[in-house]
Amino acid sequence: MNATLNILSIQNGWVFSVNTSNEYFRGPFFYVTTCISYSCYILILIQLSRMRHAVIFPSKFLVALAYCLPIIATIFQFLYLEDSYITSSIATTLLLYYLTVQEATFDFDLPTKARNRIAFERILTIAEQRGQELAFILFDMNNLKGVNDTWGHHEGDHLLLSLAELLNKAFSPDGNVFGIGGDEFSVIIPRAKKGKMQVKMEQFELKLLEANAKLAHPIVADRAMYRHKAMRKESNLF
Template identity: 30%
Template sequence: MMGNCRRWRYNQGKLQQETEFSEYGYGRAGGGKDMTDTIVGNTLGIFSLCLTISFATKNIVVNRQKNNLYLCAAVTTICLLLLETATVYLENNRSASYVILYRMINSLGFSLSPLVPFFLLCLNSIGKSSTLKALLLRIPLLINAVVCVLSCWTGWVYYVDAAGHYTRGDLFLLPAIVSMYYIIGLIAAILRTNAEYEWENNKVLLLILLVPVLCMVIQIIYTGFIIIWASVAISLLMYYIYLRELQFTYDAPTLIKNRSAFEKDMEHSGKASEQVVVVVIDLNHLKTINDCFGHTAGDEAIVDCANVIKQSFKGIGRPFRIGGDEFCVLCKDMPVEAVDKALYQMDHAAKDINRNRRFPLVLAYGYSVFHTRGREDIHTVFTYADRAMYEHKARLKSDV
């Protein structure tokens, strides 16, 4: 980044003030107030991230693997804030004795910069990328790190002269370009989850991500601002809150909404919709699957069941996991014929998936229709649907 500083020279016997373009990597070539403001902002960012890390280690977000990736992003951001603070200090206390340290800090800072969006991309792509794609994702990181380290001698990304003056190199934008590469991938990964999480939730996440992107653009254009990593710290705190909110709304294994969300949605549907078809679905023989094949197989059966329901009722209704082996779909203002067709598709989808399973998925279901002008409230209609499901379950057992 760049900032203005002043130097003095003699011209025809007179002392004149001359503006010099001085640049900096993570620091500012300004006065003490600028340094103090940056250090205070970075300290607050570090404090907020330490608090977030404390919460994340005690309360795992989504699952342990994703939680570890989030912690890696947070710890990396703390390192970058500390490096940024160090460069601010060194820029305002230039000395030839600090040159080697100054170069090392800039090389390390520029090398680590793309790691934060990289970790967040991995967090949102677990289980969706092949091993080859995962390896290819690491190549830009390696190239950036090599170029940044070599810049200590080549000046490709930055150059610090013997007096401690910093200037940008021809490849100064390389770390920013690599970071944007991962940010674009992260946005694409978020958009792909639109079928799993509602678009309203994804919009919130995209807004959280746009904050540091906007700050990065501002800092590149207006070089007097040092705001990138402080904004990243705030965004990571907001992201943690976002993930915790998802845990209160979504069932982590199946990525569909949970019982708490179902209760709220059903209450709202009973007031806002003219007609709601309440479909109750139960996965048969889950206890037998757990006993014979283990709880991992039982978890797989629940996830496969949820996927079959999501696929069959796409565009028809919203699915929820309301119990261990029990699901419910709320179909708002949809004709009963559309629900019958979705259930028919669900039966066929279950048969297709059973061809490759050690144990078959057997789904019992029933539904009832709520009308705003009817006598029964939506909770009573749910009871009728549950009763219809148990009647279907009994018929399935008698057919065996």
């Protein structure tokens, strides 16, 4: 709608017009396009809020910049008629979005939407540097090789994706899910939220039973729990 109104505005000045002296004037429908833009911003914000537990945010800072920049530019456009801030801010927003996507490819296994081994090692390093205590659970899918050999890797990949989704649903937002290699996953929970570990495990087991009732090849996952108390050597277990 905004694009159509602006294109038509070239002929009729609905949104803006420029006179022979090269002066910029707002048209009668200028605020319509602005309201449409802000409605989109609000809808996006609502959707992000609803999906905050399921969608990956590689960098909250970059995502915030990409979201806020066009809004800030629109505000400045109201204040300063002679300057155009929206076009340059959109270009910068696209650049920030590109950087966010690139960061996601480094820190996440995109097919399973779980953080990768690099991100896992980074969390352990940060915990060591800050003296933080972490609790984490290892999950090992037992039947993956048999499924791959019998039914093909496509079915095995589907099982990995299903397990990652179950872990994300059960442990988010308190815990982060990592794919640490092959058929192994790890969930890290800060010490402050360690008391929720048992409840989260029960949620996961319930969701696993529900999922296995629908899957052609049930997921069989062993688990083991370790404590990381600012001691890097424990990560050698993996």
